[in-house]
Amino acid sequence: MKPVDNLKGVNELTNGKKVLGVVTAAGLLAASLSACGSSDNNNNKNASGSEPASSAPASSAAASQSSGEKVTITFQNIYPDSSDPKYQMLHKIVSDYETAHPNVHIELDSLNTDQQKLKLKTQAASKEVPDITIVNPKAQMQPFVDADLFAPLNDMVQQNGLADTFQTGILDPYTFNGNLYALPDGNNIAILYYNKELFQQAGIANPPSTFEELIADVKTLKAKGITPLAIGEKDSWTGSFLFMNILLRTYGPGFLQDVTDGKTTFEDPAFLEAVQAFEDLVKAGAFQDGATSFDYNAGENLFKTGKSAMYFMGSWATGGIETSDVSKDANVGVFKFPTVNGKGDPNQYMLAPGSAFAVSKNSKHLTETLDFLNYFMLNYPKELFGLKGAVGLAQKVEGDFKAAGYSDMSITVMDLFTSVNGGDLSFDNTMNPATSQVHLSSIQNLFVKPDTDPSAVAKEHQQAYEDNKQ
Incomplete structure (x- = not known):
């Protein structure tokens, strides 16, 4: 496993204004990133090491859209609490995508964390993984990768500039043998x-x-x-x-x-x-x-x-x-x-590098699923910022937090990131x-x-x- 820098790279915080990635993930992961299995090789140059392919709109034209084929994408997630901004963000982005892609239906399976972990284990045993599911980094993710259940996201993350939205190093814990297999929600x-x-x-x-x-x-x-x-x-x-x-x-x-x-x-x-x-x-x-x-x-x-x-x-x-x-x-x-x-x-x-979104390698609608996940992740930080839920994301967030009405409590949490000295x-x-x-x-x-x-x-x-x- 390649060495990780000590936690020193902290991005600028000025009273909550124009926060671009609260802290570098390479720093957050400074303390102990091994004990994760022999096949783990955290090298994601293929995933995020080159320039983004373009700055095109959030969704490319999926193949199914032109054909008119009816497509259902199963999306297992851990946002079941309707009072949480992430729940509201999820339903807003899904609704917007379905409106733009009337032939696509996103079927949500919203569970709490432990329920989702148990359900995924059962699904993995029968190789019936949802089109999109939730995984955790490093050792928790390793068995699923070893079982060849997930589709590499190297190419998809380059579309529409998605790779460039993530904080430096945050994709490493989800990368095995040069292949990126999941996109994290938090840091x-x-x-x-x-x-x-x-x-x-x-x-x-x-x-x-x-x-x-x-x-x-x-x-x-x-x-x-x-x-x-x-x-x-x-x-x-x-x-x-x-x-x-x-x-x-x-x-x-x-x-x-x-x-x-x-x-x-x-x-x-x-x-x-x-x-x-x-x-x-x-x-x-x-x-x-x-x-x-x-x-x-x-x-x-x-x-x-x-x-x-x-x-x-x-x-x-x-x-x-x-x-x-x-x-x-x-x-x-x-x-x-x-x-x-x-x-x-x-x-x-x-x-805590966050839980992450992985795509089933055996998805019947792989092209459409990758297209939706690309759209979802590009809109993830934008929607959460407006819902006052953009603290601790894995992606960079642009905006004036104070002007957007974030509380002093939230600003204090963001300030704490500047004091992190490992862990x-x-x-x-x-x-x-x-x-x-x-x-x-x-x-x-x-x-x-x-x-x-x-x-x-x-x-x-x-x-x-x-x-x-x-």
């Missing part, structure tokens, strides 16, 4: 959102800067009858995402890479310390009752409806929070994940799927059994890694 960092009014009700003046302060605030909020921290842990990646940020503090960047390289194991003291800290958070009453029965959308909606004081998530959540009732009167603030036991750099983040990718984007599944279940179990011996959690992880390492 994100993990942050904590907080409800200023609920903090004031509990007598908390400022957001916590240390984990010890976070635990104390959790107990204070809980005593006031306020749910401290919302989470949708039915979708088990959410708890993992939070846990890995704790581990990023106790160990620093690169833990999973060091495990893979044989430099440490899951029984490292920093891993045990992270497990203990996570358990302390659960035992302090941080999360809503029945957290493991709330899916991602239900967990997020607790915060968006003012029913929890904090919410830990990737910056992709900013758009939905921005347009929700909780954000009225500048009520939502954001803060960096705190130090843990005095350890860690708050400017190191969990980094890590999520567990399931780094480790092989079998080890990742053990990890996800193990962390999820801590929500109901927070007295589990951290050494037992470590041994469970290490055994899974030894059994499944490649």
Whole structure:
């Protein structure tokens, strides 16, 4: 795998004006981009290394349009929440495309993240992948690529200048052996959102800067009858995402890479310390009752409806929070994940190159599907900008965010990108799927059994890694 530059290339931010790609993806991916399988060769020169073919209008003339053939394109997506700007963007672009191409119907299959992952696995096993589906980068995507399920997008991304809309380096995690197989929707960092009014009700003046302060605030909020921290842990990646940020503090960047390289194991003291800290958070009453029965959308909606004081998530959540009732009167603030036991750099983040759109190699309407995806991605940042959902995109965004009515909260999130000093990718984007599944279940179990011996959690992880390492 080719080396990736340290996170230094940050594009200009001037109070939210004329933001062109909030941060370079090459920087976001600085920390740990390996452990992704032997056939991964992140070299996407064929995909984005040459000049765009043209600056033509967003859609080329698909073959089916001239023939009049009736075409249905199945589009599996993870935008089921009608209150989210991405949902509105999706339906607007689909409607516009169908109007311009009356012979084409886009059939939407909108699922939450875990539902979509499970459904795609079943579809992949029978080689019945939707025309367009959602994949995650690196290790999560590798098995589908190895199974030869996706069509290369090298040529399509050159049409209409699409390649040039993406931030530098962001296509690398979706490129294998020189072929680009998916187009990402985001480029994100993990942050904590907080409800200023609920903090004031509990007598908390400022957001916590240390984990010890976070635990104390959790107990204070809980005593006031306020749910401290919302989470949708039915979708088990959410708890993992939070846990890995704790581990990023106790160990620093690169833990999973060091495990893979044989430099440490899951029984490292920093891993045990992270497990203990996570358990302390659960035992302090941080999360809503029945957290493991709330899916991602239900967990997020607790915060968006003012029913929890904090919410830990990737910056992709900013758009939905921005347009929700909780954000009225500048009520939502954001803060960096705190130090843990005095350890860690708050400017190191969990980094999240986004979920991405892939096209089935066996699509019955491959030409039309590629044409639609090209149109969709060209219009993606434009539509989201107008819907106040353009924070944390993988594509460059042109516009005056303040003039467009974006809140101070959104501008603050964009400003945080300028402070990023490295970080890590999520567990399931780094480790092989079998080890990742053990990890996800193990962390999820801590929500109901927070007295589990951290050494037992470590041994469970290490055994899974030894059994499944490649």
